[in-house]
Structures are given as structure tokens and as C-alpha cells.
Amino acid sequence: MHIMEGFLPTPWWQAWFAVSIPVILYGIHKMNRLVNEKREILPLLAVAGAFIFVLSSLKLPSVTGSCSHPTGTGIAAIIFGPAISAVLGTIVLLYQALFLAHGGFTTLGANVFSMGIVGPVAVYLVYKAGMKTKLNFYAVVFLATAFGDWATYVTTSVELALAYPAGGALTFAGFMSSFGKFAAVFAITQLPLAIMEGAVSALLFKYVVNVKSDILVEMKVLEDAVVRKLRGTSA
Amino acid sequence: MTNILDDYALMSPLRHKNNWLKLTIVLFGLLVGVSSTSPITPLFIALCMSFTTVALGRAPLKLYLKLLLAPVGFAFTGVVIIAFFSGSGQEILSFELAGYPFSVKADGLELALLVLSRSLSGMCCLYFLSLTTPMIELFAVLKASRLPESLIELSMLIYRYIFVFLDMAMSIKYAQTVRLGYSNFRRSLSSIGMLGSTLFIRSWEQGDKLFLAMNSRCYDGKMTLFEVNRPVRAVELLLTSAYFLSALALFYFTKNISIV
Numbered sequence: 001m002h003i004m005e006g007f008l009p010t011p012w013w014q015a016w017f018a019v020s021i022p023v024i025l026y027g028i029h030k031m032n033r034l035v036n037e038k039r040e041i042l043p044l045l046a047v048a049g050a051f052i053f054v055l056s057s058l059k060l061p062s063v064t065g066s067c068s069h070p071t072g073t074g075i076a077a078i079i080f081g082p083a084i085s086a087v088l089g090t091i092v093l094l095y096q097a098l099f100l101a102h103g104g105f106t107t108l109g110a111n112v113f114s115m116g117i118v119g120p121v122a123v124y125l126v127y128k129a130g131m132k133t134k135l136n137f138y139a140v141v142f143l144a145t146a147f148g149d150w151a152t153y154v155t156t157s158v159e160l161a162l163a164y165p166a167g168g169a170l171t172f173a174g175f176m177s178s179f180g181k182f183a184a185v186f187a188i189t190q191l192p193l194a195i196m197e198g199a200v201s202a203l204l205f206k207y208v209v210n211v212k213s214d215i216l217v218e219m220k221v222l223e224d225a226v227v228r229k230l231r232g233t234s235a
Numbered sequence: 236m237t238n239i240l241d242d243y244a245l246m247s248p249l250r251h252k253n254n255w256l257k258l259t260i261v262l263f264g265l266l267v268g269v270s271s272t273s274p275i276t277p278l279f280i281a282l283c284m285s286f287t288t289v290a291l292g293r294a295p296l297k298l299y300l301k302l303l304l305a306p307v308g309f310a311f312t313g314v315v316i317i318a319f320f321s322g323s324g325q326e327i328l329s330f331e332l333a334g335y336p337f338s339v340k341a342d343g344l345e346l347a348l349l350v351l352s353r354s355l356s357g358m359c360c361l362y363f364l365s366l367t368t369p370m371i372e373l374f375a376v377l378k379a380s381r382l383p384e385s386l387i388e389l390s391m392l393i394y395r396y397i398f399v400f401l402d403m404a405m406s407i408k409y410a411q412t413v414r415l416g417y418s419n420f421r422r423s424l425s426s427i428g429m430l431g432s433t434l435f436i437r438s439w440e441q442g443d444k445l446f447l448a449m450n451s452r453c454y455d456g457k458m459t460l461f462e463v464n465r466p467v468r469a470v471e472l473l474l475t476s477a478y479f480l481s482a483l484a485l486f487y488f489t490k491n492i493s494i495v
Binding site: 004005006007008009010013028031032035039040042043044045046047048049050051053054055075087088091092094095097098099104105106160164178181182185196199200201202203204205206207208211212215 | 241262265266268269270277310312313316317346350353354355356357358360361364365370383385386388389390392393394395396397399400401404424425427428429431432433434435436438439441442443445446449
């Protein structure tokens with residue numbers, strides 16, 4: 001769901017930068033504090049960032065025929081929280097623009113907002129809410145990642161519709177009509193894709209719990225008791 | 236798929252030019268492209284940048300065209316939506332599909348062409364940067380631009396590990412494919428889940444090792460970089476300013492021109 005370079009006209013790309021930069025700065029502030037507290041976290045954050053990049057360059061098998069790739073930020077949001085995922089997401093998006101020509105420099109602000117901020121925040125909220133309701137952990141991961149993807153896709157449609165409202169001038173009716181159109185076209189690939197990514201993320205966590213669950217306990221993603229219960233049921 | 240643009244940048248003869256000059260050219264192209272109001276200026280920028288990348292930067296032409304085609308898909312979907320649904324002027328094309336009326340209006344088409352050309356010029360500028368400037372050179376620029384230290388540090392480490400993990404992911408994927416791991420839809424789902432989790436666990440262990448290795452070499456949160464001093468030659472300066480001036484002139488004179 002990257003917005004191409006040059007796709008957003010003048011007032012909008014600056015506006016999205018203005019929205020994203022404070023969040024990234026907050027993320028950096030939070031990251032600095034975490035790094036000062038626990039110095040061994042910086043290499044871990046780095047490999048997590050590289051992991052997001054590599055995961056997003058893998059192609060998912062897609063039902064609609066078009067190849068699509070996972071965003072990968074959902075997993076980072078569950079493990080590190082949304083603020084740090086925003087920083088990681090920004091760096092990964094910059095590399096994607098440079099290496100793979102996904103997205104671009106002027107649209108970086110908008111892309112960071114949809115994929116690095118709104119997506120992870122949605123993932124985190126759904127994840128926290130789900131864990132409170134005592135649902136199965138894997139089901140929660142599935143739901144959180146899928147909702148995060150949908151939030152990203154709705155945000156991208158909003159960004160495009162704000163820049164190109166129907167009828168030329170920005171009115172509420174024009175915005176809504178154009179939003180509906182962008183959302184409908186992207187829905188063809190994004191609705192099934194989000195479900196796919198949710199399934200893959202849940203599977204990923206399942207393998208991690210089975211093989212190396214101490215990572216998750218250490219990062220306070222799961223409590224020891226939950227892990228033991230999960231391993232008991234899934235073994 | 237594994238070929239990252241960086242590989243070509245390392246071989247490009249333009250690699251040894253001044254980084255700031257290249258960055259200025261790219262930023263200039265991006266800004267003028269995105270703020271122009273007629274499709275002519277962005278197309279001019281796209282042409283100039285493509286010429287520089289292919290002729291002076293020795294990027295293979297076939298690869299370059301293939302690269303340009305790839306992101307056009309997304310741009311095209313967006314542009315089609317804009318062409319059909321925005322604008323209010325005279326209709327130039329209209330038909331009915333499954334009971335719904337579709338029509339392209341003159342100013343909608345104008346806007347769609349403008350957006351397509353802006354996208355194209357932006358892509359050409361980005362490709363110029365990524366096909367001629369390896370990331371290593373850009374880190375020195377980032378350092379000099381006074382961004383937060385931890386952000387740059389993190390980007391450098393991420394950059395290093397992208398290559399390690401890409402290799403790892405590719406070999407796992409081959410191994411899975413020859414064992415028919417992607418032979419049907421259900422299997423591919425579980426294979427890709429396995430691939431992701433193995434990658435995650437391995438990268439975590441790698442992170443631990445990295446921390447140990449760096450700590451034992453007295454890592455204190457700062458990596459110093461060596462920036463090669465590359466003076467800008469007069470010819471380069473001349474060419475660049477000629478390009479800037481002609482782009483700006485074109486920008487000024489085609490301000491109010493519409494082509495539809």
C-alpha cells in the first residue's frame with residue numbers, strides 16, 4: 001500500500017510530513033530511553049528492522065492472482081510497541097524507496113503515517129484489547145494483524161481521497177465519493193491480503209512459541225504462564 | 236528478485252562523483268516535478284534523469300526499463316480512478332458498464348496525465364540516486380546532516396543485516412520449494428509462516444551475537460565514518476546548472492499550458 005513518488009500534490013505531502021515527524025521524534029525519544037536503559041536492545045532493534053524489510057520483500061501467495069507482500073510492521077508493533085515501530089517503519093520505508101522503488105521521498109510522510117503509525121497503533125490496540133478478553137493468543141495475533149492491515153489501507157485511501165476529491169474542490173461529499181472509489185479498488189487486493197498476513201503472523205508466532213518462547217517472555221509480550229499453556233495445547 | 240539496486244550502484248562510474256551534488260540534483264528534480272502544473276516539465280526531468288542514469292551511469296537499459304515498469308502498476312490504478320471520477324468539465328469519453336455510467340472529463344484526464352508524469356519523474360529521480368549512489372556513501376551525508384545519532388546508527392545496522400537476512404531467506408525458500416513447500420495454497424501458507432519464524436529466531440540470535448561482538452570491540456554507541464572528499468569538477472557544475480536552468484525555464488513557460 002505504498003503511495004508512489006510524485007503522487008501527492010503540493011499541500012498534501014508537506015501536510016503528511018508535518019503529521020508524521022512529531023510521532024517519529026517521539027519514537028526516537030522513546031527508543032533512546034530504552035537504549036540507555038538496556039544497551040543490548042539496539043542490535044536487536046536493528047535486526048528487527050532488517051527482518052521487517054526482508055519479510056516485506058517476500059511475496060505472499062495471493063488469492064486474487066496479484067502478488068502482494070506483507071507489511072511486517074504488525075509483528076514489530078506487537079513486540080516493541082507502536083512508538084518504536086514507527087521509527088523502524090520509517091527507516092524500512094526509506095530503504096524500500098531506495099532499493100525497490102516502493103513509495104518515494106516526497107510521499108514518505110504519507111506512507112509513514114499510514115504504514116508506520118496508523119497500522120502499528122491499530123495492531124497494538126487490537127492486540128491489547130484481545131489479550132484482556134482471554135481469547136486464544138494466536139487468534140488475537142491474527143485479528144490484530146488483519147485489522148492493522150485494514151487500518152493501513154483505509155488510511156491510504158483517505159490520503160489519496162483528500163488529495164484528489166471528486167469534483168476538484170475539497171468538499172465533504174467529494175471526499176466521500178472519491179474515498180469510496182479508492183477504497184473499493186484497493187479492497188480487491190487488500191481484503192484477502194490482510195487475512196493472509198494475519199494467518200502468516202499467527203503461524204509465525206506459533207513456531208516462535210514452540211521453538212524459542214523465552215524471547216517473547218523477555219520482551220514482555222507473553223507471560224510465562226500463557227506460554228506454558230500454549231505449548232501444552234499446541235504440542 | 237534478490238538483485239537489490241545497490242549492486243548496480245556499486246559498479247556505476249557515477250559512484251565516484253560528489254554525493255552532495257547528486258543529492259541536490261535529485262531533490263531539485265523531485266521538488267520541481269511535484270510542484271509543476273503541466274506534464275511537460277516532469278517529462279523533461281524524467282528524460283534527463285533517465286539519460287544520465289543509463290548513458291553516464293551505465294545502468295543496463297533493459298534493467299532500467301523493467302524497473303520503471305514495475306511501480307507503474309500502482310500509479311496506473313490510481314490514475315485511472317482520477318481520470319474517471321474527478322473533474323467537472325466537458326466529457327470526452329463516456330460509456331456504460333453493467334448499468335453504471337462511466338465518463339472521462341477533460342480536466343479529469345488532464346489531472347490524471349499530470350499525476351502520471353509527476354510519478355514518472357519522481358521514479359526516474361529515485362532510480363538515478365539508487366542506481367548511482369551506494370547506501371554507504373549516503374551514510375556520510377546523513378551524519379553530516381545532524382539527524383539524531385541513534386537513528387543513523389540504527390539505519391546502518393539495519394542496512395548491514397538486510398543483506399544477511401535476504402541471503403538466509405532465499406536459501407530457506409529454495410530448500411522449501413524443492414521439497415514442494417509451495418505446491419498448493421495451504422502448504423505455501425504454512426511454509427511462509429515457517430520461513431518467517433525461522434528468520435525471526437535466527438535474526439534474534441544474530442542480534443545477540445552482534446551485541447557481544449561489538450561490545451568486545453569497545454562499542455560506545457558511536458560509529459565513525461570516513462567521508463571521501465570529492466571535489467565537484469567545473470564540467471559537472473556547468474552541466475548541472477544548465478539542467479537546472481532549462482528545467483526552471485520550462486517550468487515557467489509551460490505553467491498554464493494544457494495538452495488536452
